[in-house]
Amino acid sequence: MKNLLIKDFRLAMHPTVFLFWLLSAMLLIPNYPYYVVLFYSSLSLFFVCLGGRENRDIEFSLMLPVRKRDAVRARICFAVISQAVQLIVAVPFAALRQAMSVGGNQVGMDANIAFFGFALLLFGIFNLQFFTSYYRAPEKVGRTFAASSVILFAVIAVFETLTHTLPFFRLRLDTPDPAFLPEKLAVLAIGLAAYVLLTFIACRISEKRFESLDI
Amino acid sequence: MSVLSIKDLCKSYGEFQLQDVSFEVQRGEIMGFIGRNGAGKTTTLKALLNLVHPDSGEVRFFGMDFRENELGIKNRIGFVSGGADFYPRKKLRSISAVTKSFYPTWNEAEYRRLLALFALDEGKTPAQLSAGMKLKYSLALALSHGAELLILDEPTSGLDPVSRDELLEIFLRLAREGVSILFSTHITSDLDKCADRITYIREGRIVCSEDTDSFKSRYRLVQLTEAEAKELQPYLIGQGITRGGITALMTPSDTERLGIPSQSTDIDTVITHWEKEGKA
Structure with missing residues (x-):
């Protein structure tokens, strides 16, 4: 699987993966729905899979001495690394945003510790929906991503609505760090656990679906 | 092996x-x-x-x-x-x-x-x-x-x-x-x-x-007139029309027995006539 992962970085990686990592800097925008940054990250994964279809990546990979499930694991592992980099790059910008004396984010959730918990949950949901659908019909990756985007924005809408309406979100989670640190750390831990679980399930289902697929 | x-x-x-x-x-x-x-x-x-x-x-x-x-x-x-x-x-x-x-x-x-x-x-x-x-x-x-x-x-x-x-x-x-x-x-x-x-x-x-x-040696290629083809119909495999008349395959034993002049075949000839015959 290690070689397939290297193959993904050397051949399959679309330039937007790198460029969209840099969009983590959007957390510096004083008032902005920061979850949109996560959409760009997901968009870059779509470009990788779309490019794979145009470059016959699946056919190329399966001619190599690998199992079909290895190809799935490597691609999801690539996504995990990309998403991790996206969030790691975002951390200093989130810290900088907090240090700016312009007040909290008026549009949506602050770029704080809880935000990263929700971001992980969002990525987990994306992985589950996108990859399980992609590996059922890789040639229909456009349709798959359209469905994933609808779900992604629906979840973002729910998160942002809760931020404005639910007192626990508004008064405790949507606050500058380190206020309400235990609650925010709990959200981060739950987000991380959900991400790991959802991505693991995504991997298992995708492997099964891809294994039964006629290429 | x-x-x-x-x-x-x-x-x-x-x-x-x-x-x-x-x-x-x-x-x-x-x-x-x-x-x-x-x-x-x-x-x-x-x-x-x-x-x-x-x-x-x-x-x-x-x-x-x-x-x-x-x-x-x-x-x-x-x-x-x-x-x-x-x-x-x-x-x-x-x-x-x-x-x-x-x-x-x-x-x-x-x-x-x-x-x-x-x-x-x-x-x-x-x-x-x-x-x-x-x-x-x-x-x-x-x-x-x-x-x-x-x-x-x-x-x-x-x-x-x-x-x-x-x-x-x-x-x-x-x-x-x-x-x-x-x-x-x-x-x-x-x-x-x-x-x-x-x-x-x-x-x-x-x-x-x-x-x-x-x-290739399963069959021989024969070139016939339409009248000959009609007469030899039961022995012919995959009749095709050419400028010179009719071509078809015959088994070597049939061509020998019936004294029909024939040529050796290549794969293309055998496959084309087989496909025509639809009985391969």
Whole structure:
């Protein structure tokens, strides 16, 4: 699987993966729905899979001495690394945003510790929906991503609505760090656990679906 | 020992069915896998590597079951489907660097030798290569990891006659070195030049799998007038109209017994008349 992962970085990686990592800097925008940054990250994964279809990546990979499930694991592992980099790059910008004396984010959730918990949950949901659908019909990756985007924005809408309406979100989670640190750390831990679980399930289902697929 | 053995392979695709496909490829043998477009050649080749899941049947490479020994077997074979059409904008150097990392048996010196032999420039991309050069690049990749069996899907399609001839000579050289080659084609003249054996598939069924010479000697070609053809109707196989009258196949015993002048056949002639007869 290690070689397939290297193959993904050397051949399959679309330039937007790198460029969209840099969009983590959007957390510096004083008032902005920061979850949109996560959409760009997901968009870059779509470009990788779309490019794979145009470059016959699946056919190329399966001619190599690998199992079909290895190809799935490597691609999801690539996504995990990309998403991790996206969030790691975002951390200093989130810290900088907090240090700016312009007040909290008026549009949506602050770029704080809880935000990263929700971001992980969002990525987990994306992985589950996108990859399980992609590996059922890789040639229909456009349709798959359209469905994933609808779900992604629906979840973002729910998160942002809760931020404005639910007192626990508004008064405790949507606050500058380190206020309400235990609650925010709990959200981060739950987000991380959900991400790991959802991505693991995504991997298992995708492997099964891809294994039964006629290429 | 056969390097590839397929037994009773079946696959249903809606209206198309691959039925009880069985044949064997021996070491150092060139096997031509022929049939019309849509006869089931590509489906069969993909089913060998489990890219298409057979409903039933057995596929053994080097005496081993494919599903149980997938990695080991893939290390010993090369599968080329339509030339190097993957990553057309990446340099060959990058594609090769990735490919070699998968093969513990990769022979860099052999790879360099093949690049020089095929006049391949690693600085080029597949998009900059002609169909023939793409195929040579695919062959170079397959042979550099010491593939003992090459499975090639329609390798000569889209090649000009000179490139085709060049490729067939490469096949013959490889076979002399002990490499087995299974290649599908609908260009039967390729087989006359290099195939030791042919396997003929028609509408998802194997019609025959035998030595090329014995295949060709099954029948004789006769050229008749319309009146003669009418008279000899029960003995004729796959009548076709030509400028000179009627051509058909007859068994050697019939031509001898009836004293009909006849010529030897090539694969193309046999297949065309068989298809016409529809009773192969």
